[in-house]
Amino acid sequence: MNIKDVADRSGLPAKTIRYYEEIGLIRPLRAANGYRSFRESDLHKLTFLSRARSLGFSIEDCRTLLALYEDRARASADVKAVANAHLARIAEKIAELRAMEAALRHLVGACAGDARPDCPILAGLETGLPQTGQTGSGGTR
Amino acid sequence: MNIKDVADRSGLPAKTIRYYEEIGLIRPLRAANGYRSFRESDLHKLTFLSRARSLGFSIEDCRTLLALYEDRARASADVKAVANAHLARIAEKIAELRAMEAALRHLVGACAGDARPDCPILAGLETGLPQTGQTGSGGTR
DNA sequence: CTTGACCTTCCCGTGACTGGAAGCCCTATA
DNA sequence: TATAGGGCTTCCAGTCACGGGAAGGTCAAG
Known part of the structure; x- marks a missing residue:
């Protein structure tokens, strides 16, 4: 098979396949x-x-997984460990994003979004973020 | 103030501050x-x-926000639009990560994680992901 | 024999920095 | 006054996982 064939069948762009060869993930014949x-x-x-x-x-995880994939004497525990570590990273990222989302949503919710310049979003970025909002109805500052 | 002072006070590394000058976000005196x-x-x-x-x-968003921050004639609607677009991107990323998490959690849940080589995680990566498991008790392969 | 699709390598660009080298500047101390 | 240290400067290279595009070789069809 030429590169286009495996690209179409694997769903990877030819460029990516060449890159994977370059970094040693695969070793096609010539x-x-x-x-x-x-x-x-x-x-x-x-x-x-x-x-x-x-x-x-990550690519490095893939390298590890591919080695396990090819190793008939592998222990499934090793695979599971890689997967669990990755799950933890995913959970961490989700938590980060949710924190951003909450903080930003809070600011957006306080912003009139009209033609006037007063903007709680910019104010929040200026003075230090969420602080559980409650700028008070009188609004200091 | 020298760069170390603003680094300490802003929480940004000096390297980052130099970078922000390089890309035109700030223009300190000399x-x-x-x-x-x-x-x-x-x-x-x-x-x-x-x-x-x-x-x-993103840095480009920051550039826009900074311009609005400095523009006393801004409309808060413009700020809100940038923030809402970013909120949408965040929500999208969270959705992606959650989909990965669900698929991976499913595979991990099916893996014994012991010394034997049989591994539903590798099997899932080989044959095309979630397919609601059910490899059958006979387990081909 | 030309066209067009495919293949090759090589180099640059992405985002947002980070690390490090080489060298100038400033202050304090011996 | 010499020197040690810390801080400052610029510039170059690397990160991660590719993608775009140039320049040129190869192959099957018409």
Whole structure:
């Protein structure tokens, strides 16, 4: 198979496949004309990589997972450990984003969004964020 | 003020402050010896930037927000629009991460995590993800 | 023999910095 | 006065995971 074939079948752009070769994730053969020649096993790996990446695993995680994938003597515990570490990172990111979302939503909720210049969003960015709002109806400042 | 002072007071690394000057977010004065000389207004801007960045606004968003911050004739609606667009991006990212989390949690839940090589996580990455599990008790492969 | 699709390598750009090298400036102390 | 230290400067390279595009080789069809 040429690169376009495996690109179409794995769902990865040809550019990405070349990159994966460059960083040593795959090692396709070469035809006499210099073209990459992909085996079924290469296609399997690329599909694997495509899916692992879509779950947010880093390239280094993918390298590890791919090694485990190819190691018939692996322990599923090793795979699970990588996955759990990644789950933890995902949870962390979600928590960060939710904190941002809450703080920003709070500011947005306080902003009239009209033609006047008074803006609690800018005020919040100026003076230090959420502080549980409650600027008071009298609004100091 | 020298760069270290504004770094300490704004919470931004000196490197970042130099970078922000390079991309035109701030324009500190220069002393005779070539050192950057920061005014109070520069410090305000840096603090503003630090907070906006911590809410996840992109540098380009920050540029826009900073311009609005400095424009006394601004309409709060313009600020709110930027903030709402960012809120939408945050919500989108959270949704993506949650989808990853759900898919991965599903796989992890099915994995024994012991010394044996059989691993539903690797199987899931190989064959195409969630498919509501149910590999059948006979377990092909 | 030309067209057009495919393939190759190489280099630059992305976002938002971070690290480090090489070298100037300033203050304090011996 | 010499020196040690800390701070400041610029510039270059690296990060992560690619994507865009140039310049040029290859192949099958008409």
